[in-house]
Amino acid sequence: MSEGSTEFEAGLTYSRKAESMEKSQEKLRDIARGLLSEKKVDFLIGFKEGTLPLRTQPCIIDSIDGVDKLVWNSACSNNLAVYLADIFRVASSPGKAPACELPRVAIVVKGCDALSVAGLVREKQVPRSNLVIIGMPCMGIIDPASGEIMALCLECRHPKLEGVDILIEGESRTPAQGEHDRVAEFEARSLEERWLYFSNEISKCIRCYACRQACPNCYCKECFAEKTNPKWIGVGNDLSDTMLYHLGRMFHQAGRCVGCGACVRACPMGVDLRVFTEKLAKDGKELFDYEVGFSAEQVPLLCTFKEDDANGFITDPDKQD
Amino acid sequence: MSRDDSKHVDANWEPKIVAFLCNWCSYAGADLAGISRIQYPPNVRVIRVPCSGRVNPLYILKALQEGADGVLVSGCHPGDCHYISGNYLARRKFAMLKQFLGYVGIDTERVQFSWVSAAEGARFAALIRQVTASVRKFGPAGKMVKSGGQQVKSHK
Numbered sequence: 001m002s003e004g005s006t007e008f009e010a011g012l013t014y015s016r017k018a019e020s021m022e023k024s025q026e027k028l029r030d031i032a033r034g035l036l037s038e039k040k041v042d043f044l045i046g047f048k049e050g051t052l053p054l055r056t057q058p059c060i061i062d063s064i065d066g067v068d069k070l071v072w073n074s075a076c077s078n079n080l081a082v083y084l085a086d087i088f089r090v091a092s093s094p095g096k097a098p099a100c101e102l103p104r105v106a107i108v109v110k111g112c113d114a115l116s117v118a119g120l121v122r123e124k125q126v127p128r129s130n131l132v133i134i135g136m137p138c139m140g141i142i143d144p145a146s147g148e149i150m151a152l153c154l155e156c157r158h159p160k161l162e163g164v165d166i167l168i169e170g171e172s173r174t175p176a177q178g179e180h181d182r183v184a185e186f187e188a189r190s191l192e193e194r195w196l197y198f199s200n201e202i203s204k205c206i207r208c209y210a211c212r213q214a215c216p217n218c219y220c221k222e223c224f225a226e227k228t229n230p231k232w233i234g235v236g237n238d239l240s241d242t243m244l245y246h247l248g249r250m251f252h253q254a255g256r257c258v259g260c261g262a263c264v265r266a267c268p269m270g271v272d273l274r275v276f277t278e279k280l281a282k283d284g285k286e287l288f289d290y291e292v293g294f295s296a297e298q299v300p301l302l303c304t305f306k307e308d309d310a311n312g313f314i315t316d317p318d319k320q321d
Numbered sequence: 322m323s324r325d326d327s328k329h330v331d332a333n334w335e336p337k338i339v340a341f342l343c344n345w346c347s348y349a350g351a352d353l354a355g356i357s358r359i360q361y362p363p364n365v366r367v368i369r370v371p372c373s374g375r376v377n378p379l380y381i382l383k384a385l386q387e388g389a390d391g392v393l394v395s396g397c398h399p400g401d402c403h404y405i406s407g408n409y410l411a412r413r414k415f416a417m418l419k420q421f422l423g424y425v426g427i428d429t430e431r432v433q434f435s436w437v438s439a440a441e442g443a444r445f446a447a448l449i450r451q452v453t454a455s456v457r458k459f460g461p462a463g464k465m466v467k468s469g470g471q472q473v474k475s476h477k
Contacts (some may be wrong), residue, residue, distance in 0.1 A: 187424065195426025195464060224379060232379055240386050240467040244379075247425065251378050254417050279424050283417050302417075305409035307399065310416045314392075315433040317447035 024137055024170035025072040028108065031134060031166055035106050041132050044106040045083055047076040054144040059081070059102045066310060072108070072168075074149070077141045078214075079262040080107055081116035084123045085219035106132040110141075111158035111172075112260035114294060118163055119256055121296040125219055126232060133268050135161035137170030152261045152274060163294035166312040175308050180282040198243075198276075204269040205242050211273060214266035214270055224248055246273070254280045255301025336390040336456040338365045340449075341380065342407070343344035343373045346397035346438045353442030362453040365393070365452030372396065373434075378418050385465040391431045391456035395448070398436040399418055408436070427464055430455045 001070040028046070035041045043062040048069040050056045056075045061067060068073035088102060109117060114135055159173035186194065209225070212218045224232050225245050232248065234241045250257075250273070257277050264273055284290040287310045290301045342348040348369045354361060370376055373396025384392045394415060402408040415434045423429035433452055437445045 006440055085437055115368055148442070157449075191426055193425075193426075194424065198425040232383060234467070238467050240465050243465060244382050244386055247382055251418060251421060254414075254421075276421075276425065280417060280421060283420050287416055287420075288413065302410065305406065308407070309409065309412050311399070313416050313419050313434065314412075315435040315448065315452065316435070317435075317444055317451050 016177065017242050020137070020171040021073050021139070024168050025070070027068050027168045027170075028072050028134065028136065029067050029126075032061065032070055032106070033064050035132060036061070036064050036067065037315050040104070041106040042103040044070075044108070045080045046108040047071045047072065047078070048081075050075065052144070054142055070108075071122070071135055074139060074142045075144070075315075076110070076136075077265055079113045079116055079216055079260045080109065081113050081120060081216035082214060082262065084117065084120055084131075085216065088126045088130070102127065102130050104130050104132070105136060107304070108134050109161070109164065110136055110138040111156060111161050111164075112258055113216075114161045114164055115158060115258035115292050116260060118294050118298075119217060119258060119292065119300060120219075122257075122298060122300065132166065133164040135164035135167045137168060137172035139171060139173055150261065152259060152264070158294075161294065165298070180278050180285075182275055183278045183282045186279070199239065201272050202243050202246055203239055205246065205267075206266060206269055207237070207242060207245065210266040210268060211263035211271075214262040215253070216247070216262070217253055224252075246276070248274055253277065255290060256286050256292070257281060334461055336364050336453060336461075337388065337464075338391040338393060338449075338452060338456055339384040339389040340365045340367050340393040340395065341370050341373070341376045342367055343375075343396040343403075344369050344371050344434050345403035346401065346436075347395035347445070349439035350437040350441045350445040353439065354446045355442075357442045359442055359446045361449045363454075364453045365449050370404065372404050372407035372411075373411040374402075374404065374414075376411065378414065381418065382465070385427070385431070385462060386467050388462060390459070391433070391452060391453050392460045393433050393435065393448075395435045395437050395445075398438055401438065428459045431459060431462065454467075 032044055035044065043060050045058065045060055047056040049061040049071055054075045056071055056073070056077070058078050058080055059069055061069065084105070084107065087105060114133060116265065117126070117131065117133060121128045138159050140149035140156070142148065143150045155176045155178050156173055157175050159175055161167060212223065233245050257280065259278065259281060261274065267273070284301050288301060324451070344352055348367070351367060373394055376394050381392045396408040396411055397403065399408060399412065419429065419432060419434065424430055435448055438450060
């Protein structure tokens with residue numbers, strides 16, 4: 001990935017991109033009008049114009065009057081799947097009928113967001129039959145700070161969506177072929193260099209938990225970070241507590257993280273979380289041939305096993321070193 | 322530096338190793354080692370769990386934070402789990418965890434996993450000897466240890 005290709009994409013294809021996105025936006029509004037007027041959904045979660053340049057905001061629309069607020073452009077960064085777990089929280093008590101009737105929700109998704117929705121359906125947090133998933137063609141999200149497409153979008157392997165109910169036509173990115181190059185580069189550094197980088201990044205963290213709040217997969221009713229019995233993490237600013245929070249949260253995402261970058265965008269301190277979350281994705285692929293996908297039938301990485309799973313890391317006193 | 326930090330190492334320092342042993346196999350194997358009067362290093366502190374699959378990665382991280390120099394998790398051999406598949410699930414989890422901890426810069430051989438059956442008393446003793454020797458090489462733990470009120474470091 002070079003800076004040159006980023007400028008090329010942002011500059012020379014801008015007019016083509018803008019026209020395609022305008023059309024997609026109009027199609028989205030038409031679909032929304034149809035869904036709401038025919039009462040196929042109770043409300044729709046999408047994006048509206050933000051208050052700052054190169055930003056949008058999530059919005060919830062429950063009547064045709066609000067449809068013209070909907071936008072679709074390269075600033076539609078949020079992963080809207082984060083709202084779903086709370087909306088359907090009453091549905092996730094096993095064996096019990098929901099306390100009230102569940103809403104039917106339409107949701108606007110990019111490739112990464114659709115992976116999150118599939119994950120939530122897979123983990124039984126959201127009933128698929130109550131969702132109308134509207135897939136948008138994504139050319140990548142622009143980072144408002146730099147004005148360029150975000151690095152994680154350049155590495156996106158899922159810009160073309162599957163498993164959605166309505167697929168809006170338009171131009172989307174070509175899937176990248178990279179194999180977690182940044183992780184490989186980090187792995188090649190020495191142990192002490194890696195520890196220094198990890199310590200420096202984590203020491204920026206102010207434990208605001210914005211990363212956890214922005215993540216669609218972080219839907220635990222009580223987060224381990226806030227448990228007092230047992231108290232996993234102290235409340236002070238001890239660096240080892242902050243490290244424990246991040247290691248614990250990231251490992252809880254092992255095999256579940258879709259790499260949408262919501263955590264990175266939410267972080268006010270610019271902590272580089274992705275180099276660590278991507279490592280878990282890479283290991284899932286290399287050790288167990290597992291990659292998050294669009295299918296709700298896929299079994300989560302750590303919920304299953306094979307008899308011939310990797311055994312090489314086991315300490316065996318019978319083997320002479 | 323092969324040591325975690327520049328703390329002065331006490332000449333009498335002995336590694337403290339926390340071992341999570343599954344009740345049905347590894348703990349029984351450790352018990353057999355004891356009954357058979359097989360000598361092994363006294364550095365290990367045993368915590369009995371019903372199954373290696375019960376071990377939450379947070380236990381391992383917490384042990385390191387509280388000053389354990391090494392952590393061992395030992396369960397039944399694959400295929401022999403008392404709960405059928407607990408150790409299989411543990412195997413996946415720990416393969417990922419061990420690589421992840423090494424990746425962020427924690428000495429890889431501080432956290433180890435093994436399979437020991439209830440009949441393998443001598444093997445358990447050999448395992449503890451091996452783990453203690455490898456943890457000893459790394460010196461006292463410092464990286465994840467909670468020091469109480471440590472200032473957040475300034476960053477570049």
